[in-house]
Amino acid sequence: MERQDATVNKLEFRNICLQRVLFLDGATGSNLMKAGMPAGICPEKWILEHEDVMLKLQQAYVEAGSDVIYAPTFTTSRLKLREYGMEENQEDMIRRLVAISKKAAGDHAFVAGDITMTGVQLAPIGTLDFEDLIDVYKEQIRFLVNEGVDLLVVETMMSLQETRAALIAAKEVCDLPVLATLTFEKDGRTLYGTDAETAVITLQSLGAAAVGANCSTGPDQMAALIERMTEVATVPIIAKPNAGMPCLNQDGTTGYSMEAEEFAAQMQQLIAAGASIVGGCCGTDPEFIRKAKTEWEQNKNAVHAFARNHESAHLNRNGKKIHYLTSERKTVAFTTDSNFMVIGERINPTGKKKLQAELREGTLSMVSSFAMEQEEMGATFLDVNMGMSGIDEKSMMLRALDEVTSVSNLPVSIDSSHVDVMEAALRRYPGRALINSISLESEKCEPLLELAEKYGAMAILLPLSDDGLPDTFEDKVQIIETLLKKAQVHGLQKQDIIIDGLVMTVGANPEAAANTLKTFAYCKERDIATTCGLSNISFGLPERSYVNASFLTMAIQQGLTMAIANPSQRLLMSSAFASDLLLHKENADLQYIEYTDKMKERDAIEAQKSASTAKAVLPVKEATANLLEAAEDTASSAVPQHLLGIYDAVLKGRKSDISSLTQELVEAGTDAEEILNQALMPAIDDVGKKFEKGKYFLPQLINSAETMKNAIAVLEPHLAAKRTGDELPTIVIATVKGDIHDIGKNLVALMLKNHGFRVIDLGKDVDRELIIETAKKEHAAVIALSALMTTTMLEMKEVVALAKEEGLTCKIIIGGAVITEDYAVEIGADGYSKDAAEAVVVVKRLLNL
Numbered sequence: 001m002e003r004q005d006a007t008v009n010k011l012e013f014r015n016i017c018l019q020r021v022l023f024l025d026g027a028t029g030s031n032l033m034k035a036g037m038p039a040g041i042c043p044e045k046w047i048l049e050h051e052d053v054m055l056k057l058q059q060a061y062v063e064a065g066s067d068v069i070y071a072p073t074f075t076t077s078r079l080k081l082r083e084y085g086m087e088e089n090q091e092d093m094i095r096r097l098v099a100i101s102k103k104a105a106g107d108h109a110f111v112a113g114d115i116t117m118t119g120v121q122l123a124p125i126g127t128l129d130f131e132d133l134i135d136v137y138k139e140q141i142r143f144l145v146n147e148g149v150d151l152l153v154v155e156t157m158m159s160l161q162e163t164r165a166a167l168i169a170a171k172e173v174c175d176l177p178v179l180a181t182l183t184f185e186k187d188g189r190t191l192y193g194t195d196a197e198t199a200v201i202t203l204q205s206l207g208a209a210a211v212g213a214n215c216s217t218g219p220d221q222m223a224a225l226i227e228r229m230t231e232v233a234t235v236p237i238i239a240k241p242n243a244g245m246p247c248l249n250q251d252g253t254t255g256y257s258m259e260a261e262e263f264a265a266q267m268q269q270l271i272a273a274g275a276s277i278v279g280g281c282c283g284t285d286p287e288f289i290r291k292a293k294t295e296w297e298q299n300k301n302a303v304h305a306f307a308r309n310h311e312s313a314h315l316n317r318n319g320k321k322i323h324y325l326t327s328e329r330k331t332v333a334f335t336t337d338s339n340f341m342v343i344g345e346r347i348n349p350t351g352k353k354k355l356q357a358e359l360r361e362g363t364l365s366m367v368s369s370f371a372m373e374q375e376e377m378g379a380t381f382l383d384v385n386m387g388m389s390g391i392d393e394k395s396m397m398l399r400a401l402d403e404v405t406s407v408s409n410l411p412v413s414i415d416s417s418h419v420d421v422m423e424a425a426l427r428r429y430p431g432r433a434l435i436n437s438i439s440l441e442s443e444k445c446e447p448l449l450e451l452a453e454k455y456g457a458m459a460i461l462l463p464l465s466d467d468g469l470p471d472t473f474e475d476k477v478q479i480i481e482t483l484l485k486k487a488q489v490h491g492l493q494k495q496d497i498i499i500d501g502l503v504m505t506v507g508a509n510p511e512a513a514a515n516t517l518k519t520f521a522y523c524k525e526r527d528i529a530t531t532c533g534l535s536n537i538s539f540g541l542p543e544r545s546y547v548n549a550s551f552l553t554m555a556i557q558q559g560l561t562m563a564i565a566n567p568s569q570r571l572l573m574s575s576a577f578a579s580d581l582l583l584h585k586e587n588a589d590l591q592y593i594e595y596t597d598k599m600k601e602r603d604a605i606e607a608q609k610s611a612s613t614a615k616a617v618l619p620v621k622e623a624t625a626n627l628l629e630a631a632e633d634t635a636s637s638a639v640p641q642h643l644l645g646i647y648d649a650v651l652k653g654r655k656s657d658i659s660s661l662t663q664e665l666v667e668a669g670t671d672a673e674e675i676l677n678q679a680l681m682p683a684i685d686d687v688g689k690k691f692e693k694g695k696y697f698l699p700q701l702i703n704s705a706e707t708m709k710n711a712i713a714v715l716e717p718h719l720a721a722k723r724t725g726d727e728l729p730t731i732v733i734a735t736v737k738g739d740i741h742d743i744g745k746n747l748v749a750l751m752l753k754n755h756g757f758r759v760i761d762l763g764k765d766v767d768r769e770l771i772i773e774t775a776k777k778e779h780a781a782v783i784a785l786s787a788l789m790t791t792t793m794l795e796m797k798e799v800v801a802l803a804k805e806e807g808l809t810c811k812i813i814i815g816g817a818v819i820t821e822d823y824a825v826e827i828g829a830d831g832y833s834k835d836a837a838e839a840v841v842v843v844k845r846l847l848n849l
Contacts, residue, residue, distance in 0.1 A: 008110065008150045010209050013177040017210070017236040017276055017306055023293050024240060024279025025061040025069045029789075030256075031285055032057075039792055040738030040765060042084040044093050047072050051100055057286075058104035064290035066279070070114040070153060071101040077140045079118040079128075083765075091143050098147035112153040112179065113144030117162055121743060124402045125702050130165060130428055137169035145174045153179040155240070156215050156281075158191040158743075160199055160328050161430040167206050168427065171454070177209035179277070181238050183216045183817070184225055191743065191817070193329040193697025196228040198431070201324045201331055204235045205432045205456025212238025215281045216817065218245060218258055219266035223273045230274025232324065232331075236306045239267075239275035243283030246793065246818055247826075256283030264291035271296065276306040321495040321527055325381065325411035325458055326431040329697055332380055332411055334561065336527050339585050340576045341381065341562040343413050343436075343531065344374030347400065348385040360390050364403045365657050371408040372652055377567040378595065382408060383436060384425075385415035394421045398428050405430060406703050407652055413460075413564075419447045426455040434458045436564075437500055438487075440465040440479050445486065453490040460531060461487065462500040463519075469504070473515045476502065477522060484528075498561065499523045501532040505539040506547070513537060513551055517558045524559025534563040534572075549575040557583065570599060642670065643679035646711065650683035653703025655710055662714040672718035675711070684708050684754055688837030698747075701836060705750045712754065728756045729781030729847060732774050735764035736795040741788035744816060747836040748784060755840050768799045772806050780810050782843055785829075787816040797827040804828070811846045815839065 016022065029043065035053045037046045047054045058069050076094050081087040101111045118136060120128045141152065152174075154166040163180050170178045180203050182190050189195050196213070203211045211233065213225050219241040229237045244258030258266075267278055280288045320335040334341065347370050349356045355366050371382055384404060386396040397416065404412060413434040414425045426433055437460035438448040452459045463470055463479040470476040480499055487497055501519045504512040516532065523530045532555070538547035549571045552563065556579040567573055577595045580588035639647045646665065649658045665675055687704040690696035696704075712719075731752055735745050742764040749761045760778055762770060775783050783803065787793045796814050803812060813831035814824050824832035831846055833839040843849075 008177060009175055010177045010207075013151065013209050014236075021271060021275075021296055022067045022236075022277045023065050023289060023296075024238075024277060025058070025066040026280030026284035026286065026289050027243075027282050028054075028057070028070065028072055028074070030282050039795060042081070042086060043074070044072060044076055044081075044097060045084065045086065047100070048093065048096055051096075054100050055104055058101055060286035061289060062104055062106070062109045064286040065293035066109055066289055068110045068112050068151070068153075068277075068279075069101055069105055070112050070155075071098045071144070071149060073097050073114045073140070073144060074116050074155075076143075077115070077118050077136050079120050079136055083119065090140070094140070094143040095147050098144065098149060102148065110150040111148075112151045113141070113147075113149035113176075115140060115144075115152060115154045115166055116156050117158060119741060122159065122161055122165075124406065125699060130161070133162065133165045134169045134172075137166045138173050141166075141170055141173045145176065149176070151177045151179065151209070153181070155179075155181045157182045160190065160192065160194040160202060163199075163203060164206060164430065167203065167208055168455075171207055178207070179210045179212075179238060180208045181212045181214040181240060184213055185216070185817070186221075187694055188225060188228075189329075189694075189697065191698055193699065195329070195331070196225045197232045198326045198329065198331045200229045200233050200235075200237070202326050202430075202432050202456075204233065205324075207456065208235060210236040210238050210277055212240070212275065212277065214238070214240035214279075215242060218242055218256075219263060219270050220244075223266075223269055226270055226273040226275050232333075233274070233306075236276045237274050238277040238279075239270040239273075240279040240281045241267075241270070242281045243288060245820065246282070246823070258283070260285075260288045260291045263288050264295045267292040268295055268299070274306075321493075323458065323495050323498075323529055324432065325434055327409050327411045328405060328430040328699075330409040330411065334529070336524055336529055336559060336561055337585070338561065339580045339588055339591065340556050340560065342379045342567045342573070342576070343381045343383050343434075343562055343564045344370075344379035344410075344567055345383050345564045346370040346374055346566055346568075347382060347404065348415070349388040350385070356388055356390075359386070359388065359396060363656055364400060365654060367400050368403050368407045368652070368654055368656075371404045371410075374567050375408045375410050378573055379410060379567040380562065381413050381434065382410050383413040383415050383564055386421075387416060387418075393418065394424050397421050397425050401425060401429055406699055407654075414457075419444055419451070422448060423451050423455075426451055426457055432456060432458065434460065434498070436460050437462040438483070439463070440483055440486075442466055445483075449487060449490040449492070452487075452492060452496070458496050458498065459487065459492060460498045460500050463502050469502070473518050476515070476519055480519075480523075494526075494528055498529040498531050501530055501555075501560070503532045503534065503536040505536060505541075507538075507540040513554070517554060520555055520558040520560045529561040530559065531562045531564065532560065534565045545569065545571050548572055552576060553579045556580065574599075639679055639682055640674075643675060646675060646679040647683045650680060650704050650708050650711065651686060653700055653707050655703065655707045658707045658711045659714055662711045666714065666718060672715040676715060676719065680708050680711055681755070684751070688751075688840070691835065691837045698743075702747060702750075705747065705754055705836075708754045709750065727758060728849070730758040730760065730778050731782045731784055731843065732760045732762065732771060732778060732780040733784040733786070734762035734766040734771050735786045735788075736771075736792055736799060737765060737767050738795055739765060739787050739789055739792035741816075742786070744788070744836065745784075745786040748786070748815070748833070748839045751836045751840050752784075752843065755844075757843070768795065768802050771799055772802050772808065775803070775808060775810055776806070781847055783808075783810055783812045784839065784843075785812065785814045787814070787819060789818065793818055793823065796829070800828050811843075813839065813842055813846070 061069050073094055078087045105111050122128050152170055157163040182199050200211045222241045226239050243256035243263055247257055323334050325332050358366050384400055386393050386400055413436045415436040416422050435457050439462040461483040463476045465479055501516045503516050506512045520530050537551045538544035553575050577592040581592045645661050691701050733749050735742050749759050753759045785796050811830040814829045815833040821832040831842045833842045
């Protein structure tokens with residue numbers, strides 16, 4: 001199907017947002033539950049059987065002042081409807097659901113087609129391919145567009161990558177404005193570890209018309225998030241909070257802590273914090289929207305943040321352009337005055353025979369090792385290049401990106417000479433990437449600039465043309481200016497561009513260094529960031545490191561922003577930190593001291609390792625080489641030397657290494673219980689500690705848990721042979737009736753299994769009777785319950801009540817995004833866990849283990 005014209009285009013929507021605060025509607029689900037919708041059914045099916053209820057609710061929102069109402073198409077993706085056996089009805093359901101909203105809106109409000117997560121996890125954590133997810137969203141969006149929605153909203157998203165998939169799908173189907181909101185945990189990050197700033201930068205770069213937060217918290221707790229989003233936003237910021245936090249009403253139903261009047265007052269604080277599109281989520285109703293809008297209108301002369309700040313966005317206090325690159329879990333912001341940065345060059349098979357051999361075998365352990373090592377040694381970004389013969393470069397690039405993003409938080413520079421490989425990588429990468437690079441070569445210049453525009457990437461512009469290398473500095477400047485003009489046509493501004501100085505060897509051209517330094521100075525004067533392939537300057541010369549380091553100090557003085565280099569080269573890095581110190585850059589003194597201290601610590605660790613290796617009973621494999629974690633963060637010092645490889649593989653989530661490492665140790669005579677108790681258990685415990693401290697996030701936690709699972713699979717036959725019958729207790733785990741979310745539940749089950757518990761996982765949407773029956777039959781010591789929605793958390797109370805009624809003495813623990821410790825106490829549960837790592841601790845405490 002061809003792209004379709006928008007009824008409201010993005011520019012018109014932006015202009016509306018500049019003029020006034022837009023008010024969205026409030027909750028749908030909690031109001032339908034009040035109207036009689038039972039838990040555990042397909043909500044869209046119930047709505048179509050009770051159209052008058054939905055129509056009345058949405059008309060009330062329009063009358064209350066909502067400028068935009070959400071069509072009740074929240075879970076009408078094919079994958080969601082499949083859970084109810086209704087995927088064949090998708091098109092008809094969307095048609096009828098949108099018709100209800102259009103009738104309610106009339107000429108008084110816009111209708112937004114509502115989209116959310118599918119409930120199926122993306123690879124590599126889950127099984128769903130990224131392109132398949134885009135297709136699922138495209139299908140839903142086409143049906144929404146066909147029915148005449150005015151805009152699209154992607155809401156209640158926990159995964160930045162899934163939000164990206166929805167945005168890409170929308171771009172390829174229509175021109176409608178897309179609003180995107182994610183739901184954030186108490187620590188200010190999504191379930192997958194994305195912080196507020198990273199979400200905004202990534203999604204606005206990709207083309208979202210507005211970005212923000214919905215659900216999870218009340219307006220008071222959301223204000224700090226909105227402030228952080230506003231600081232980096234060039235688009236309107238959305239705030240759609242709950243009516244406070246969920247709680248139990250006196251009649252036993254689920255309620256919320258905030259009334260309409262208090263909600264309305266606090267919404268003004270959200271507007272003051274920067275939100276210019278506001279509404280309500282769980283627990284709100286038309287009265288909440290009415291009071292919030294009335295209070296705003298009484299003070300409507302105040303200029304809201306988007307109207308006030310949109311022209312000065314991405315400028316620092318000195319008027320310098322701020323550049324942003326992101327991974328899924330980290331943003332790097334810099335200007336042309338920032339401290340020098342390194343783009344780590346090592347993930348590149350050129351000249352690396354071992355890496356080439358590994359890639360031909362289809363393994364990526366060196367890629368993950370290089371990523372972790374370069375981050376440890378001070379790289380700010382990672383360059384990823386899979387260009388070599390004998391492999392499918394596109395496929396390997398996608399696999400390498402999955403590997404790198406699972407073990408490192410650093411943003412990525414994508415390096416390929418093939419346009420199709422570049423597009424595949426930009427499409428898949430879960431952040432805002434850097435294209436390395438775009439030259440003036442006619443065959444690839446326009447296609448690559450189009451990719452930068454479509455996927456919101458930054459780009460390195462290389463002053464090279466069809467005529468080859470520029471002969472003089474003036475020729476280089478002319479190519480740079482031409483490239484800048486072409487980039488601007490495609491929407492790239494100075495903050496989206498880095499100029500490569502095009503370093504040539506002084507061995508062939510004595511003026512090479514001087515010309516390149518002039519290029520850096522020229523760009524710095526124009527507030528344009530710069531980079532270079534640093535080691536080219538010394539090609540063909542002896543003792544190259546001295547030439548490279550000297551050139552680097554001169555280049556930094558002339559304004560070089562970053563360089564592609566190996567951060568493990570100590571002379572180079574020390575020279576860079578010293579140069580920033582001497583130029584009196586911000587915090588450069590502290591960074592220099594931290595780096596030198598880090599190198600001393602590294603030397604001490606390496607010396608200790610060398611001494612220990614000489615006394616080791618078993619040889620230590622290469623996988624132990626990257627043990628550079630600080631002692632306060634890990635227990636690696638207590639792990640026997642010959643088990644460090646196993647410990648490190650679990651800590652770093654190296655799934656491809658662990659089976660062979662474990663098998664090698666077993667074959668060498670190491671006891672299986674020793675491997676389990678002295679390497680695997682300490683490693684997974686340290687992973688939990690890192691997760692607790694916010695140093696690890698869900699992807700790392702899952703990777704490490706899966707890595708340990710693979711090791712235990714090797715050990716299991718040996719452990720089984722030694723068992724005496726005394727096993728750890730049985731745990732029955734389930735997501736409660738009516739709730740079809742299982743990401744957190746699955747991880748809790750995996751972590752408990754890794755700690756030796758017998759776990760019976762009943763899945764999701766499980767009847768309370770089955771949970772209790774299974775607990776009885778299996779003599780469970782613990783029942784673990786999960787719920788992600790406020791509309792299903794009440795079912796936990798019913799399970800607890802039934803367990804007591806049936807005389808069960810087992811402990812019951814609960815958890816999930818909407819669950820609190822207070823709620824656990826209220827319903828009589830024995831324990832509460834906020835995440836998978838804590839679940840193990842809670843279970844052991846309750847069972848006195």
